[in-house]
Amino acid sequence: MPAGSEVPLCEAAAEGRVSDVEELLKAGADVCEHDSTGISPLMHAAKNGHALVVSRLLEAGAPWNAVDKAGRCAGDYAADNAHQDAFDVLLNAGITAELILGAVERQSKKKGEATNKSYLDERVEYSEDRLMDEESKAVMMAWESPLMAAHAKVVCSAGGDILNVGFGMGIVDTAIQGYEITSHTIIEAHPDVYARMLATGWAEKPNVRILFGRWQDVIPQLGTYDGIFFDTYGEYYEDLKEFNEYLPQLLKKEGRYSFFNGMCADNGFFHLVYCELVRLELGSLGITTDYIQLPVKDCMDEETWKGIQHKYWQLDTYSLPVCQFSEDESEEENQ
Ligand SMILES: C[S@@+](CC[C@H](N)C(=O)[O-])C[C@H]1O[C@@H](n2cnc3c(N)ncnc32)[C@H](O)[C@@H]1O
The missing domain is CATH 3.40.50.150 (Vaccinia Virus protein VP39)
Incomplete structure (x- = not known):
């Protein structure tokens, strides 16, 4: 059975079929649905170096930081298989997301409140x-x-x-x-x-x-x-x-x-x-x-x-x- 074949979006992502990925997404495929091994469409695309598919899936809302059962994310898959383009797309997505998250956190943080107050109060x-x-x-x-x-x-x-x-x-x-x-x-x-x-x-x-x-x-x-x-x-x-x-x-x-x-x-x-x-x-x-x-x-x-x-x-x-x-x-x- 080819990689991810029981989940059509996983299979299309693994094979780098960009237009099929787009069709499936338009038809309402779940961008997060992973296959039986716990690997998501984004991880399949990253593992096989399909940078364009990686971009499409990220645009469709695939979380850059989701992990499989072993705690590995799409970026780890791209790195392990030396797919620089897919890796760079994921790295940029991660940095952008964390920049935005940081700005949101700063807005909501109460001024003067120590992050580690409980540690400082403990022995x-x-x-x-x-x-x-x-x-x-x-x-x-x-x-x-x-x-x-x-x-x-x-x-x-x-x-x-x-x-x-x-x-x-x-x-x-x-x-x-x-x-x-x-x-x-x-x-x-x-x-x-x-x-x-x-x-x-x-x-x-x-x-x-x-x-x-x-x-x-x-x-x-x-x-x-x-x-x-x-x-x-x-x-x-x-x-x-x-x-x-x-x-x-x-x-x-x-x-x-x-x-x-x-x-x-x-x-x-x-x-x-x-x-x-x-x-x-x-x-x-x-x-x-x-x-x-x-x-x-x-x-x-x-x-x-x-x-x-x-x-x-x-x-x-x-x-x-x-x-x-x-x-x-x-x-x-x-x-
Ligand atoms: C990881 S240890 C530092 C280890 C040190 N580099 C060494 O070589 O042993 C962290 C230290 O920072 C102190 N600390 C935590 N929050 C702090 C804060 N906001 N200001 C100053 N010190 C803090 C902790 O009490 C702790 O002693």
Whole structure:
């Protein structure tokens, strides 16, 4: 039986028959009806590289982000089969949809309400290799240490004044302390984490300034920085976007910015959509974003996720963002 043959729209999409797809849609075929294997018409078209059919199905309302039983979306099918055109159509659809969704969410969000209020009100618990919240979700884990070392290297590359948002286990801050820098400001909002910082002597370090509070509330106390790293917990893309919008005021013109890139890290395609979205949105602030690819498979083993509610990382590669003002912006400023 050919692919998707029990669902005519699946079959036409798999075979790239554009006019049949259009006829079926006109006749009222359900654009979301998947076949017995759980694969939708959009996934069939993507898997077989029929970019035009992918476009038609998206226009007809096929959700770009629907997943099959294994959690794979149409973009994953296009990527796995190296169909660049279909992949690009889906990537653009994903970015556009998320831009619109973000604008809608910003409209409905109540001003001043913390996204992660319940986390900040709960207790956290430290152990040797992790920091956990009350729901057994990991706030921070030691497997990220090589990534934190790489982030520290990026933001400390020119020394100077460094800002880190989110102390967690202090891994990135310990790495930052290994560089010759002028000052090191740390923002931390959780009372237990702050207590830990005090108990472990961070307040006595000569070049360290601790700001206890949410970054949203302590922004007026900040200066300008040569390196900025952002890694909070329980916040969403919209919060990261809000922080990014302060960069023109916080980051020196030659400075480097990076953030923990854990957006949608349970699906390769969704993750890529967000990598591109952040690149686009930072671009509108005159900031370029490059991603350094770091393999992370070897950072984890079977034991790593034992006792943890949500495995927040599922990808083989970490895309470490390196962000800086584009040369045009820096030149304009120097003139
Ligand atoms: C993932 S951990 C940071 C891990 C850190 N990069 C490290 O190397 O250990 C996130 C930290 O951000 C803090 N945090 C969460 N929301 C915050 C906010 N709005 N402002 C400041 N800190 C926040 C959390 O309490 C937590 O300590």
